[in-house]
Amino acid sequence: MGAQGVLDWRKGPATGLAAFLIVFVALAPFYWIFNIAVTPEEQSFTQGIRYLPTAFTLDNFVGIFEAVSFGRAFVNSVVVAVSVTAFTIVLSLGAAYAFARFNFRGRRLLIVSLLLIYMLPGILLLVPMMVIFRTLGILNTYPALILAEATHAVPFGVWLLTNYFASLPRELEEAAQVDGCDRMGAMLRIALPLAVPGIVAAALFVFIASWNNFLFAFMFTSGESVRTLPVLLRMFVMGESGVYWGRVMAGAMLTTLPVAIAFLFFQRYLIRGLAAGAVKG
Amino acid sequence: MTIYPAMYALGISTTDANLLRLDSARALGLGNYTKAWDDEIFTESLWHTLRWVVVNAGGQMLVALPVALLLNTGFRGRGMVRAAILVPWVVPGAVVAIIWRYMVDANYGVLNDVLLRLGVIAETIAWIGEPLPSFIVISTATIWAGFPFFAVTLLAALQVIPEDLYEAARIDGAGAWQRFTKVTLPLLMPTILLLLLLRTIWLAHSVDLIFLMSNGGPGYNNYTVAVYSFILTWSQLLLGYPSALVIMLSVVLLIASVFYIRSIERSREWM
Numbered sequence A: 001m002g003a004q005g006v007l008d009w010r011k012g013p014a015t016g017l018a019a020f021l022i023v024f025v026a027l028a029p030f031y032w033i034f035n036i037a038v039t040p041e042e043q044s045f046t047q048g049i050r051y052l053p054t055a056f057t058l059d060n061f062v063g064i065f066e067a068v069s070f071g072r073a074f075v076n077s078v079v080v081a082v083s084v085t086a087f088t089i090v091l092s093l094g095a096a097y098a099f100a101r102f103n104f105r106g107r108r109l110l111i112v113s114l115l116l117i118y119m120l121p122g123i124l125l126l127v128p129m130m131v132i133f134r135t136l137g138i139l140n141t142y143p144a145l146i147l148a149e150a151t152h153a154v155p156f157g158v159w160l161l162t163n164y165f166a167s168l169p170r171e172l173e174e175a176a177q178v179d180g181c182d183r184m185g186a187m188l189r190i191a192l193p194l195a196v197p198g199i200v201a202a203a204l205f206v207f208i209a210s211w212n213n214f215l216f217a218f219m220f221t222s223g224e225s226v227r228t229l230p231v232l233l234r235m236f237v238m239g240e241s242g243v244y245w246g247r248v249m250a251g252a253m254l255t256t257l258p259v260a261i262a263f264l265f266f267q268r269y270l271i272r273g274l275a276a277g278a279v280k281g
Numbered sequence B: 001m002t003i004y005p006a007m008y009a010l011g012i013s014t015t016d017a018n019l020l021r022l023d024s025a026r027a028l029g030l031g032n033y034t035k036a037w038d039d040e041i042f043t044e045s046l047w048h049t050l051r052w053v054v055v056n057a058g059g060q061m062l063v064a065l066p067v068a069l070l071l072n073t074g075f076r077g078r079g080m081v082r083a084a085i086l087v088p089w090v091v092p093g094a095v096v097a098i099i100w101r102y103m104v105d106a107n108y109g110v111l112n113d114v115l116l117r118l119g120v121i122a123e124t125i126a127w128i129g130e131p132l133p134s135f136i137v138i139s140t141a142t143i144w145a146g147f148p149f150f151a152v153t154l155l156a157a158l159q160v161i162p163e164d165l166y167e168a169a170r171i172d173g174a175g176a177w178q179r180f181t182k183v184t185l186p187l188l189m190p191t192i193l194l195l196l197l198l199r200t201i202w203l204a205h206s207v208d209l210i211f212l213m214s215n216g217g218p219g220y221n222n223y224t225v226a227v228y229s230f231i232l233t234w235s236q237l238l239l240g241y242p243s244a245l246v247i248m249l250s251v252v253l254l255i256a257s258v259f260y261i262r263s264i265e266r267s268r269e270w271m
Helices: A013-037 A059-067 A070-101 A107-119 A122-136 A142-167 A170-178 A183-194 A196-212 A215-220 A229-238 A245-280 B003-012 B031-036 B040-071 B078-090 B093-103 B110-118 B131-159 B163-171 B176-205 B208-214 B225-236 B240-270
Strands: none
Touching: A013 A245, A013 B040, A013 B078, A013 B093, A013 B131, A059 A070, A059 A245, A070 A107, A070 A142, A070 A183, A070 A196, A070 A229, A070 A245, A107 A142, A122 A142, A122 A215, A122 B003, A122 B176, A122 B225, A122 B240, A142 A196, A142 A215, A170 A183, A183 A196, A196 A245, A215 A229, A215 B225, A229 A245, A229 B093, A245 B078, A245 B093, B003 B240, B031 B240, B040 B078, B040 B131, B040 B176, B040 B225, B078 B131, B093 B131, B093 B208, B131 B176, B131 B208, B163 B176, B176 B225, B176 B240, B208 B225, B225 B240
16 A cells, blocks of 8 residues: 555545545535426425425426537537647657657657646637638638637647657567568557557547636637537526526536546546656656 | 737737627737826736735635645545545536536525525625625635645655655644644745646636636626726727737736745755
8 A cells, every 4th residue: 555654544444535625515405406407497496405305306407408409519529629639649649659759850849848838828829819700711610610629639639648658668569660560660560559548648638628617619600500518508597588597507417427427437548648647747 | 820919919908899890900019008007907917916916825725735735645445535636627617617606696696595594694695786895706606716735746746756755744743733844844845836826827817717707897897908998899899909018918917927936946956
């Protein structure tokens, strides 16, 4: 066990209590989303606050698909997030492998500028992107949002995958080359399969960030045909016609589920990715 | 792909450009930059930015450190706890905003209900509608969503501290508190300082939660420079002036970061 000897009461009830408290604080708001989402709308506002649902209904879930274009926004979110992820991984793989394996002129400069670009705040890029997209006539289309998110995702992907490739032993690829593989074959058949955990981590990070992105989506996709879930959720709450909280919570639940499930399934990869970044960063 | 827009932002910040009449934008030189200092909303939002960054970066650190220490003790079910606390981190900002807004709602909010039952308050508070309460609520939501990443990164740093060091300290008679202050904290410091820097930069430029929870209101009470700039672009389609505001913010942060990193390196030389 990795006992580090700081908290000597670690196995006692205090640890359990503290752990419970932390988990409660982290997860209680999700219970509240569920509670409101399954309560019939009229009950939520007539009978005061109830800590346990007294009635169970799926009306709110049905409601968001009928009353607002939730299904459409869901599809938009999937299209954008999957595109950004695929685009990022394809672009980053080649660049990352080159950074990790070849020593070429300007390599350091490129890596540093990549990190600097990654640090550039989205809010600074908002105005130029708006002008560029307007000039290109692609405001309110998928490509605008995909390109906007890729400006952050690609530097991140390259950086994470460079670290990952660099951590793989070079000797395996050299051995493959001795055995008659060419450089490309060594990369595709040896390095790539070994890098799968790193690729999964990068893909998940990018997917989650894209799925959750609000700023770019809000500015570049005002029309219903490309509107993503976070933008739709804001419209629910800021709506002029009064807020149906039951539906809002049903929408919030369905927006959260895909990323929460993806995270819980692949959290080992993510945490390893985080740890690698933290140790090296 | 990214350098060009950044340069573009610099260029456009010297004009009075507006999305609706891009072609007829007039050059103002540094006009936008000097104008900002006569703009009371801007000078006020500078203070709000400072308050926002200090409270939230500090708050996340103060929550994350004990959590990381607890997770590092290796109790049973640690993996599950770690996964559970990371869930708020993957939740979309729009959902974080909704759930916290609802929990503090003046009429239907659970926070008012709990506080009333406990007798802490005598009547319900319109949390989002009041200057200080809205800041507290938005900060709480931000810390809730932000501390998991902080904690897990700290945990990763904690786990590479060699067990031998604690063993040696114990043999030398150091108690739990001394082992924490003399072994853990110094070794953790580089990570903490780096995380605080990254978080500060990120928070200073963040718009999502403030905008989603209160539109920067009530009034201008939660306007940070980033939020102000964003709202100008969004509601008035202004391009030049908001760019100038964000560039000033980024430059100040860049200079502060350089000094910060320098002073860290200098203090490390003394150790």
